[in-house]
Amino acid sequence: MQPAIVAEGLKKRFGRVEAVRGVSFEVRPGEIFAFLGPNGAGKTTTVHMLTTLLRPSAGRAEVAGFDVVAAPTEVRRRIGVVFQDPSLDRELTARENLYIHGRIYGLGGPALREKIGEVLRLVELEPVADRPVKQFSGGMKRRLELARALVHRPRVLFLDEPTLGLDPQTRAHVWDYIRAMKVEAGLTLFLTTHYMDEAEALADRVAIIDRGEIIALGTVEELIRRIGGELLYLRPEGKGRCRPLPGVRNCRELPDGRLLLEVEDAASALPRVLEALLAGGQRVREVTLRRPTLNDVFIRLTGRELRDELTRPGPAGWRGRR
Amino acid sequence: MQAFTVMFYRQVLRFFRARARVVAMILNPLIWLLFFGLGWSRVFQSPMARVIFGGVDYLTFLAPGIFAMTLFSQSFIGGVSVIWDKQFGFLKEILVAPAPRAASIAGRIFGDATLVTLQGLVVLMLTFPLAHALKPAGLLPSLLLGFLMALAFAGLGTALALKMESLEGFQMFMMILILPLTFLSGAIYPIGAMPGWMQALAYANPLTYAVDGARHYLVGASAARFALALDWGLLLLLALGFLLLAALAFRRATLEG
Structure with a gap:
């Protein structure tokens, strides 16, 4: 079966800044594929190239079987996009927004009316369908945009940071809608996020992107298996110091004084580690055991925390150019 | 064609949704007519003054000018909606x-x-009771000519x-275009009374020909300065x-601006 998205050596340069530095990947039909990375990693720029809104500086991409540069109209016919920032007409009602969208995509008549009702029900906005969008909350707007992107029955749906700026409850709700959308026959989802829990919750496969490059790609399990084993957090008395310990593959000193140890098998490694520490004169007050997450994968690959990146602005890219 | 009609529909829908704007757009020309005119x-x-204004009273002279001026400024300002669409993301x-x-x-x-x-129609309906000498038969051709000019300036504003x-x-462009072009169009005082250098500028001003055409239809051929064919021809070229x-x-527009 033909892939839903193919990118080969895709690059985008803004002046002297290379926002995307040659990314290659394939998205299979029907899967949810996530681009996970910190702000400024090149996620949105990649989405803009795949959705024909930006011309790649180098490389090529096909979406739904058509080249994004050579056949943009064919691509546009087959994709739905939910942008990171709202792109609704605030003066119009939800229903009017959907109607105008449908007409722009060449739909009309009873078929369009029916489809509008269907997508409104999917995102549970029917009761407020005739209220102007400017009265909507952030979560309602996002749901309306999800609904709108489905009106013309796209084959590939792009979601750029679909839960950015939403409260946790609304986020979980939006995830449910996204899962419900996947049920639509043959729909392929490409989503970007900087929330690792979002990628873990939704994606069949994840590409971790950092500084314009894909640094890892696979299922969540595959990526986590790269770390292998388990993680032990030890809180020693005083500040912890890493030293060679039996059964420990990797050790990191955390800013809060704890030690983060990567071990193959925590059950067998823990007694030996504690013994060795005690022999070295270090008592341990608290042990936490955790399965690795995508964040740990990111730390392993970049030496930085995915979460840390959120507080710092990324390198200048499209986001800084608005 | 779908994209054309739906974008047309959207403009209409948005216009009537903004009640305050509807009122302001009718009020503005009325203020000109009443307090200025x-x-x-x-x-x-x-x-003596009647001679200067082509043999009619000032209000009759001014009315076609206010009509053309309203159409010109409002159509140009329509371009603002493109900027809102950029800022609120709808353009994407x-x-x-x-x-x-091109169709959208x-x-x-x-x-x-x-x-x-x-709006021009509403303005003229309000004008007729004030300026009795205006010809009702001139209404329709004036509106058609006005539509052509509105196309031209809505096109310019949008581009x-x-x-x-x-x-x-955009506001800077509004400032440097709207008032000078209005003064230089013969809408408020006759072009013949302007100094030579100003007349030259008036001839280069597209609004001049809309004012002239509207005056031709609403006041009479004697009040006009140019041939109707010239008014229509120039405005048609400009609109296209x-x-x-x-x-x-818009065809070239990407997110890179």
Whole structure:
């Protein structure tokens, strides 16, 4: 079966800044594929190239079987996009927004009316369908945009940071809608996020992107298996110091004084580690055991925390150019 | 064609949704007519003044000018909606759609021009009771000519707005275009009374020909300065030119601006 998205050596340069530095990947039909990375990693720029809104500086991409540069109209016919920032007409009602969208995509008549009702029900906005969008909350707007992107029955749906700026409850709700959308026959989802829990919750496969490059790609399990084993957090008395310990593959000193140890098998490694520490004169007050997450994968690959990146602005890219 | 009609529809929908704007757009020309026109018409009551204004009273002279001026400024200002669409993100929705770009931008411009022409109709209906000498038969041709001019300036405003990042940038263009072009059009005082250098500028001003044409139809051939064919021809060329400009500007539009 033909892939839903193919990118080969895709690059985008803004002046002297290379926002995307040659990314290659394939998205299979029907899967949810996530681009996970910190702000400024090149996620949105990649989405803009795949959705024909930006011309790649180098490389090529096909979406739904058509080249994004050579056949943009064919691509546009087959994709739905939910942008990171709202792109609704605030003066119009939800229903009017959907109607105008449908007409722009060449739909009309009873078929369009029916489809509008269907997508409104999917995102549970029917009761407020005739209220102007400017009265909507952030979560309602996002749901309306999800609904709108489905009106013309796209084959590939792009979601750029679909839960950015939403409260946790609304986020979980939006995830449910996204899962419900996947049920639509043959729909392929490409989503970007900087929330690792979002990628873990939704994606069949994840590409971790950092500084314009894909640094890892696979299922969540595959990526986590790269770390292998388990993680032990030890809180020693005083500040912890890493030293060679039996059964420990990797050790990191955390800013809060704890030690983060990567071990193959925590059950067998823990007694030996504690013994060795005690022999070295270090008592341990608290042990936490955790399965690795995508964040740990990111730390392993970049030496930085995915979460840390959120507080710092990324390198200048499209986001800084608005 | 779908994209054309739906974008046309959207402009109409948005216009009537904004009640305050509807009121302001009718109020503004009325203020000109009443407080400016009526006031000065008392000053210009001598027979000498009638000669300057082509043999009619000042209010009758001014009315076609206010009509043309309203259509001109409102159609140009319509370009602002493109900037709002940029700022609120709706433009991206259009850019990512498969519809032909030229059709959607044309729908928008024709929508604006139609709405502005409707305002022109309202302005004229309010004017007739004030300026009795106006010819009701001139209403329809004036509106048609006005529509052509509105197309031209809605096209120009839209093309400029597509190139602008901010409202401030567009407002600057409004400042440097609208008032000078209005004064230099013969809408408020006759071109014949201007100094030579100003007359030269007036001839180069497209609004001049809309004012002239409207005066021809509403007041009479004797009040006009140019041949009707020239008024129509120039405005037609201008409308086609600016529509093309807007279509080209939008066809090339990407997120890189």
